[in-house]
Amino acid sequence: METQEGSASKPVIDFHGIDEELIQKMAYDALVWSSLHGLVVGDKSVQRSGKVPGAGMVHAPFALLPVAFPENHWKSACEVAPVFNELIDRVSLDGNFLQDSLSRTKKVDVFTSRLLDIHSKVLEMNKTEDIRLGLHRSDYMLDEQTKLLLHIEINTISSSFPGLSCLVSDLHRSLLKRYGEHLGSDSKRIPSNTTVNRFADALAKAWTEYNNPRAAVMVVVQPEEHNMYDQHWLCAALKEKHNVTAIRKTLAEIDKEGELLPDGTLLVGGQAIAVVYFRTGYAPTDYPSEAEWRARLLMEQSLAIKCPSISYHLAGTKKIQQELAKPNVLERFLENKEDITKLQKCFAGLWSLDDSDIVKRAIERPELFVMKPQREGGGNNIYGDDVKENLLRLQREGNEEDAAYILMQRIFPIVSPMFLVRNGTCHKDHAVSELGVYSAYLRNKDKVIINDQCGYLMRTKVSSSNEGGVAAGFAVLDSMYLT
Numbered sequence: 001m002e003t004q005e006g007s008a009s010k011p012v013i014d015f016h017g018i019d020e021e022l023i024q025k026m027a028y029d030a031l032v033w034s035s036l037h038g039l040v041v042g043d044k045s046v047q048r049s050g051k052v053p054g055a056g057m058v059h060a061p062f063a064l065l066p067v068a069f070p071e072n073h074w075k076s077a078c079e080v081a082p083v084f085n086e087l088i089d090r091v092s093l094d095g096n097f098l099q100d101s102l103s104r105t106k107k108v109d110v111f112t113s114r115l116l117d118i119h120s121k122v123l124e125m126n127k128t129e130d131i132r133l134g135l136h137r138s139d140y141m142l143d144e145q146t147k148l149l150l151h152i153e154i155n156t157i158s159s160s161f162p163g164l165s166c167l168v169s170d171l172h173r174s175l176l177k178r179y180g181e182h183l184g185s186d187s188k189r190i191p192s193n194t195t196v197n198r199f200a201d202a203l204a205k206a207w208t209e210y211n212n213p214r215a216a217v218m219v220v221v222q223p224e225e226h227n228m229y230d231q232h233w234l235c236a237a238l239k240e241k242h243n244v245t246a247i248r249k250t251l252a253e254i255d256k257e258g259e260l261l262p263d264g265t266l267l268v269g270g271q272a273i274a275v276v277y278f279r280t281g282y283a284p285t286d287y288p289s290e291a292e293w294r295a296r297l298l299m300e301q302s303l304a305i306k307c308p309s310i311s312y313h314l315a316g317t318k319k320i321q322q323e324l325a326k327p328n329v330l331e332r333f334l335e336n337k338e339d340i341t342k343l344q345k346c347f348a349g350l351w352s353l354d355d356s357d358i359v360k361r362a363i364e365r366p367e368l369f370v371m372k373p374q375r376e377g378g379g380n381n382i383y384g385d386d387v388k389e390n391l392l393r394l395q396r397e398g399n400e401e402d403a404a405y406i407l408m409q410r411i412f413p414i415v416s417p418m419f420l421v422r423n424g425t426c427h428k429d430h431a432v433s434e435l436g437v438y439s440a441y442l443r444n445k446d447k448v449i450i451n452d453q454c455g456y457l458m459r460t461k462v463s464s465s466n467e468g469g470v471a472a473g474f475a476v477l478d479s480m481y482l483t
C-alpha cells in the first residue's frame with residue numbers, strides 16, 4: 001500500500017500534563033454553552049422527549065476539545081467528495097447493475113429485498129428522476145500504521161448531524177478562544193463548518209427546481225426522535241434563509257394522508273410536496289407494518305424529489321460499496337482516470353464472502369476484518385472472534401446466507417487520551433476518532449447545479465467500542481484541529 005504524507009492525529013494538547021481544575025472549568029463552560037446554543041438532544045429518561053420539542057432536553061454528548069487532524073488528509077477528503085457524489089449518481093442510473101449486484105443478497109435479506117422490489121417497480125414504470133438530490137456523508141478513519149485515510153462508507157440516506165456538527169465546531173472554537181493561551185492552541189485551526197447552511201441551500205435549490213411555490217419540503221421522521229433538534233436546525237435554516245417551509249411526517253402518517261394526483265404530484269394531508277427528505281426509512285425497524293412500505297412506494301412513484309431516491313439508497317449499500325471496489329468496476333461509471341485513482345486511494349480492502357481465500361484468512365485472523373450486513377444506523381457489524389464464529393457457521397450451514405454480508409479490512413486509528421462529556425459529566429478515556437465529510441449533489445437532467453463538500457463531523461469513541469454511532473450511544477460529537 002502506498003503511504004500518504006501527514007502525521008497521525010495527536011491530541012490537540014498534552015492531556016497528561018493538564019490541570020484537573022482547568023478541565024473541570026472548561027467542562028462547566030462547555031455545558032453552559034451547549035445549553036444556551038441548542039447543542040442538545042432529547043433526554044431518553046424523559047418520556048415525552050422524543051415527541052414534544054422542548055420537553056426533556058440534554059446536551060448532546062461531545063468531546064471537550066477538538067481532535068488534531070492532518071490538514072493534507074482533510075483536504076484530500078474534501079477533494080474526493082464531489083467524485084463520490086458523481087459516482088453515486090452514475091451508479092443510481094444503472095438499474096441492472098444495482099439489481100444484479102444485489103441479486104444474491106436479495107434471496108437472504110428480506111429488508112434489502114423489499115427495497116429492491118420498490119426499485120423494480122420504478123424500473124417497470126420507466127420512470128426517470130430528472131431532478132436528483134443527494135445529501136451524503138462519507139466516513140473515514142486514519143489508519144495509524146499506514147497513515148492512509150481510509151473510507152469506511154458513504155451514507156446516502158439520513159446522514160445525521162448536519163446541524164449539531166456545526167455547533168460542536170463553534171463550541172470548540174469558543175473554548176479555545178477562552179482557554180487557548182493555557183492550552184497553547186489557536187481557535188483558527190478549527191476549520192469553519194457550514195454543513196447546516198449548505199444542506200439548507202441544497203434543499204432550497206432542489207425546491208426551486210421543482211418549481212411549485214406552494215409546495216413544501218417534507219422531512220420523513222421516526223415516530224419518536226431524540227435527535228430531532230439536529231433536524232430542526234436544518235429546517236430552521238431552510239425557513240430563515242430561503243423562506244421554504246418544511247413539514248414533518250412519519251411513514252405511517254404518509255400512508256394515511258398521502259395521495260398521488262394523476263400528474264404525479266405527491267400530496268400529504270392536502271399539501272403538495274416538492275422534496276422528500278428522509279431521516280428514517282433505512283432500517284427494518286422503520287417499517288413495522290405494510291403501511292410504512294406502502295408510504296415508501298407511494299413517494300417513490302411520485303414526482304417529488306426524493307433525498308434519497310430508492311436508487312441512491314441502494315447505491316449506498318455495503319454490497320454495492322464492495323462491488324465498486326472490485327478491479328475495473330469504477331471504470332464503468334467514471335471516465336476521468338485521476339478521479340478513479342483518488343477514489344481507489346482511499347478504499348480499504350473489501351471482499352464478498354464467495355472469495356474462499358479471504359474467508360479462510362478471516363477465520364485465521366478475524367481481528368483484521370469487519371463483517372458487515374446490509375444495514376445502517378450502527379450496531380450491526382461483527383468484529384473479532386464473532387467474525388470467525390459466524391464465518392464457520394456459514395460454512396457449516398452451506399446455504400446462501402453468506403450473501404447477506406461483506407468482509408472489510410479492519411482499520412486501526414490512533415488511540416489517544418481524550419475528555420468525553422456525557423450527561424453533564426466529563427471523563428477521560430482512551431479514544432479513537434472518525435471523520436465524516438458531508439457533501440451535496442443536485443442536478444436537473446444534464447445540468448449539475450451543486451456538487452461539493454459541505455462540512456464535517458468528527459465522532460470520537462472510546463477505543464474499546466467497535467461501533468461509531470452517536471445516537472446509538474457509542475460515540476460523542478467532536479470537531480477537528482488542523483495540524
Ligand SMILES: Nc1ncnc2c1ncn2[C@@H]1O[C@H](COP(=O)(O)OP(=O)(O)OP(=O)(O)O)[C@@H](O)[C@H]1O
Nearest residue numbers: 152153370375376377378408409410411466467468
Ligand atoms: N473497516 C472498519 N474498521 C474499523 N472500524 C470500522 C470499520 N467499518 C466500520 N467501523 C466502525 O463501525 C462504525 C459503523 O460502521 P458502518 O458505518 O459501516 O455501519 P453503519 O451501520 O452504516 O453506521 P452509520 O450509522 O454510522 O452509517 C463506523 O462508524 C466505525 O466506527
Ligand SMILES: [Mg+2]
Nearest residue numbers: 153155376377
Ligand atoms: Mg452507514
